[in-house]
Amino acid sequence: MAGDMEGVLLDVDGVLVESWRALPGAVAAVDWLRGEQIPFRFVTNTTQFGSEALAEILRDAGFDISPEEMITASVATATYLRTHHPGAACFVLAAGDALKDLDGIDMVDEGADVIVIGDAEDAFNYENLNRAFRMLMRGAKLVAMHKNLYWKTDGGLTLDVGAFVAGLEQASGVEAVVAGKPSPEFFLSALASIGLPADRVAMVGDDIASDVQAAQAVGMTGVLVRTGKYRPVDEERIELPTPVIDSIADLPRLLA
């Protein structure tokens, strides 16, 4: 099945890198895709960096990649806002660098039409969360760059966007729209970017829900990789035919 694939989407953290260092065989796998002229994109929910900075970090780690070949949750958020809320005043709770991807969005501190939540790190404080909450209670919409609950940093497991969005959703009764994975729109925009239909493209990820099952939901072949946040129990949750590989180093063999 996977041998029929004509294109690939690759999750980044836990698949290609950990703590921003390339995993064994990851650089070679991407070079192989390039050499075989197989269209690919990096698809990531990382919002602590903008796409320019992220491409630079990945190039430093050895990957042959340009910003245009990455679909990030912050770029997807900008696209979502321009499409669904053109001209809206947005209160954006996110770290500095991801804000660069929101160029042209009208950002305000009060009276926002839309609350946008990314990885805000220390800006996830009582004052900012209350500010967002009060605007939600006055009718603002809620957009989450993604809903990942936590991730692994050099400092240990760390709360991510999803944990703060969960609290805001419960308190306000407003449900968030998710711009990044596992949103179908996110994957469809990545497919459009490589110009292939879902049934010709594999999505490789370490998150059984956000990467694998979400890709399967739009008709792609979800491929689970046994690195990053993968745990053996994830394989019990597999519902559709799902290739499982030990690491991204096995990608050429899978696609051959």
Added chain:
Amino acid sequence: MAGDMEGVLLDVDGVLVESWRALPGAVAAVDWLRGEQIPFRFVTNTTQFGSEALAEILRDAGFDISPEEMITASVATATYLRTHHPGAACFVLAAGDALKDLDGIDMVDEGADVIVIGDAEDAFNYENLNRAFRMLMRGAKLVAMHKNLYWKTDGGLTLDVGAFVAGLEQASGVEAVVAGKPSPEFFLSALASIGLPADRVAMVGDDIASDVQAAQAVGMTGVLVRTGKYRPVDEERIELPTPVIDSIADLPRLLA
């Protein structure tokens, strides 16, 4: 039915006071209970003050009340910890004053057995929430003083304990034990304090779920009051026979 009641539990915020000022008829209603020698207790999830300070605030507002006549979520938390986790090392995320009710609890910053969350206000920051999260991921238990999602302050609607507990629960997969309302243990401890069985006691509150239905669940008569956070839609959620009064000023007529 309510005429058979021999004792009363009274919620505080939204029933007796708003922004710590007595609601019309509230002081007189409490004086009437005292005059009629009807046993009563104030039962509150407020954890921004300890019980001593809270009694003083309420006395300043005109109420004839002593700390011993109040069952607060922070006192209930101390009781819960001493009963279920004697000697446990606790990481307590709460504002300074409520900590006084936790006298004798072993408080630590790292390596806690139990994470305790109260109204921490500005201490609800990224560093503290991550600290709590990491200990939960290493096996610590989670105790919430209560799970109220928000409350009304002079500054407007404000996120409360429940919003932060929700994020920690979702991210860690650890479910919190609630020490305050609507925990059955909380109401049973208030009943023990006045020495009456549940079916002889009315619980008056403005929260249809945490006050009224939670009291009914342990066999008390839940009384809904149309002040505070009450909204007309709450009356559609009434399941058991539930007296509804316009304000606490109507309590004497209800019990007569």
